[in-house]
Amino acid sequence: MHIAEGFLPPLHAAGWTAAALPFVIVSAWRVNRLMRDQPQTKLLLAAAGAFAFVISALKLPSVTGSCSHATGTGLGAILFGPAVMALLGTIVLVFQALLLAHGGITTLGANVFSMAIVGPWIAYGVLRGAQGLNAPLAVSVFLAAMLGDLATYTMTAGQLALAFPDPASGIAGSFVKFLSVFAPTQLPLAVVEGLLTVVIVNFLREYSGDELQILKFPSPTVAVEARS
């Protein structure tokens, strides 16, 4: 859910940009070093970025009738890890603003913060946590993708609430308001995205064990299983 260009007041737009900047710079520095040490990762990352953009442009099967798109945040975090996702997500968001007019330049910082930083970190944390509890892979992938999606949506609602506090009930009231406005589309979307990510990861385990190994897929046992 991209915050539209010009929707946030100037101070908030600047504030979220400042908040997102350190994450993106650290990520850019790490990715740059990775690409210098191992040149072959550059093309892999380029393919991943283009892939993330294209799946975000695919329409998801919608339950409530509204048009909704996959975010790919959870899948990206599961496959590449959140440190890389901050830069890749930022590049994808810039492309979405410039090629699809989704989101914008002034709201880029806010969108990066919710979609390329908070979402991937939550998804990755949930995946790691669920794997630590020995949950089946399908369950942990589903939870990671779904909760990553929900975290993104909650963050966006929070950003809007901070920018537009309710005159009567303040920021808390506004937060509840924005959460409930977007819930009818975002809740089913998160479930669908979770299911979709499970289908994708299952397919990849079955047919692309080698690729998963290149990516150092977060659970070594999974990659080994897939190879055998």
Added chain:
Amino acid sequence: MRAIDHHAWTNRWRGWHPAEKLLPAGSLLILTLVLPPLTTAPLVLAGMALATVRGAGVPLKALLSVLAAPAAFLLAGVPFLAVSVDFAEGVNLHLSADGLRLALTTTVRALAAMSCLAFLILTTPLTDWITPLRRIGVPAGVIELILLIYRLIFVFFERALTGHQAQTARLGYSRVDRSVRSLGLLVSNLFQRALEQARRLEIGLMARGYTGELRVLAPKRVLSWPRLATGLGLVGLVGAASDLLARGLS
């Protein structure tokens, strides 16, 4: 997506130095955000629409379709700026004059800002944005990553479209559960092919002496100071006019 990219490459102002478009439109975007929206936004919207359609020769239809992109977001979000909620005694919804004004100013500000973005993306191809990025010190490796992604997006997009058509023709999207499965297959197939493409590209480049840097010729553009000055002057004029209007109204 292709429509925007198409106009960016074929409009009348395509050959201009990117700074001549980026600086005026960028400063107008900042003006839109900081000046009172009710007087500034209509001027900005009109000015940018004129520049896009009359100046750069982009069809009005293309401009309108870009402006409509955030419409869904505005439609869902704006009404709730006008309505205020009170939890003091149960849930209590009411409309307030302040809320209505906030909703109105936010809508016109977002539309005006969108028109600046629309002007930029419809007149400036993506590769022209790279030079300013280099200026602000983005590492060369990251810039190359951006250019590679730009190229691959169109390759993958075509593949996704073909796959989607083939699945639709085989009733892959006739039910919700089938849609999830079909989309999952499509996406994972795409991913597998993307990795394969990356590997092939890498082998091909290695064979041609790739050392981690792709060198390409960039067309040389001369910055036209008169054009830049005119653009910035017009932006100043819009700012002054909206200031006068605001004072006249208050």
